[in-house]
Amino acid sequence: MEEDLRRKAVLTLGGAVSLPEGYVLPCRVSHSTAGPGAGSGSAVFAFGRFRVKKTITYGEGEFQLVVDEKGRLSMTRKGKPFMRRVRIEPVVRHAPEQAFFNLDPRCMYRCAYCTSPLLDPSEDKHLSVDRIMDMLEESMLLHDVKCVSFTSGVVGSVDETVDRFVEAVRAVRERYPDMPIGVEPYVSSREHIQRLKDAGADEIKINLETPRRDLFAKACPDLDYDAVMDLLRDAVDIFGRGNVVSNIIYGMGETDADLDIIMERLCRMGVLPGLRALRVNEMNKQRLIDAGIRWTKITPQKAVDLAEMQMAAMKRHGLTTENCRTMCFACRCCDIVPFIDIRE
Template sequence: MEEDLTLKKARFILADLVQVPEGASPPVRISNSTAGPGAGSSSIVISFNGMRVKKGISTAESLFKMSDDFDKVTVDGKDFLDVKVEPVCYHCPDQAFFNLDERCMYHCIYCASPLLDHNKAKSLTAERMVDMIRANGHVKAIAITSGVYESVQSTIDRMVECVRYLHNEFPELPIGVEPYVDDHEQIDALKDAGATEIKINCEAARKDIFMKVCPELDQDNIIDMLSYAVKIFGKGKVASNIIVGLGESDDDVTSLVKRLAELGITAGLRPLKLNGFVKEQFIEKMGYIAPNTPERLVDLAKKQKSIFENYGLSPKTFDTMCFKCTCCDIVPFIDL
């Protein structure tokens, strides 16, 4: 029964938008993302049986439909899940996950953030973030990411400034950071400012694929930064995303998960999601889309879990960011 629910979560993750009734309003505030797989879309967090999925919503026709009372999801007219819509603090349940700058000088072909309308971009200052956290009243953790605009160092300097300010205002709250870094001293600075966890993303399971999808970045340097981060933040507090569905094999994925685990790094597996902003450019440059299946996501998560067990790692050691949220992935020890 438990695996059936995990498969349902995997199917739900891979689904397109959920159709909501015309004129109906969700019982919670809608989340508008500027980072991650939902960048540029409006979404809600849907929970069931202790699991969560964050889904984009629309009134357009979709296979997945939400009931008028937002308590049931149907597929092709048949009951799929009894659900509850969870409130989001900022981007995540229980977390204030802020994107300092959606602009980015890099051009990873699956990322929608650089393609958004930057004339409407919000300017987030540390003071503004403090006001938002206090106004919400339910924030249990803080997380900060950012596109890289102008330079890596200037972006890190701004993130360090925000982390230090937030840590001084909310010393009781854990702070996770998801930066792009290219120097060990940047990691030191983030830790010294008050960050408690860090996520630096490997993105692709195979280096040749990485060079196609993130042609301006250096995966070897990313892994070096991750290895150094373990020395500074500690085992169980350093994470990395691996996107699955870029054309890699299952062995490619598990090989990188194991390589990172040997270094004390907890790797998350993020199924590729291409929204309308990036799908055309992705196909143009890659020549294909390698679709995931629910069965593949669950099978990979089982292998991921086994590797974690062998190396004494668990997503449960994280208090911030994706492993705490659980909305976008099948998370070992939580979803299976």
């Protein structure tokens, strides 16, 4: 396996990066309310063609950022050399090169692995469209913003949540006609998907979350596996093949064969499967136990093997991540991305 790819897998799955005492990051610290680092300060570390977003700390961490006398950065792991050259990439909003907004981290559902609704209420970042547009304008002045993405928990009702997405997408589309826009909503009807497309979204992510119905029932007790599958079909009709993504979280007791079967099924439908390793932390651990989920330890080798399986499924159906312009495949910070991190 390519050395830097192995390092990306180790870094992605590992613990926090500790910064030298008194070291000030050359860019703003990201405080996310969604994704694997939700609730913590984080920064993006890049090396070669790879990048990884990591929780940062001035205390103990599995990885240590080292700054030499000329200001050059490297990284050690448990005190041993790990990466000779590291760069820190600026985060626009949550992700490098993209303004990714969480419209509301609260959620009326109870997915066992999800930490967004558990964040301290003081971190509530319910965003109005005016506030989003102000933040986006500010970001455009400071950075080369390549895309805008939206996610959200479900607050009030699914209809109301979709309304908020539509309003935000429409406002961005009106102001920036050429900006790629990605949405990661929870939807419950074909009409919801059509409204998001009509408002100006280019890419949509509707998450299946697990490869099997029985695991889904444990992990997402309020949601409906078959409904998500049907909505993914509708999404491909409306957004087109390759413009629809569905996240699958692995490490919750499924087999590799389960993942292979579901990825083949999604790709045959024209949906890009996004693989994400389950991250167990102090916020979701008890909920996972209570839900009866028996997680497995994910090794770097497993993460790479599964990404190769994911790439093979996409290739069999003429799909690629290379055309994705928004959300996680464009960001590449939390997972091993086929066709970009892994090359043919």
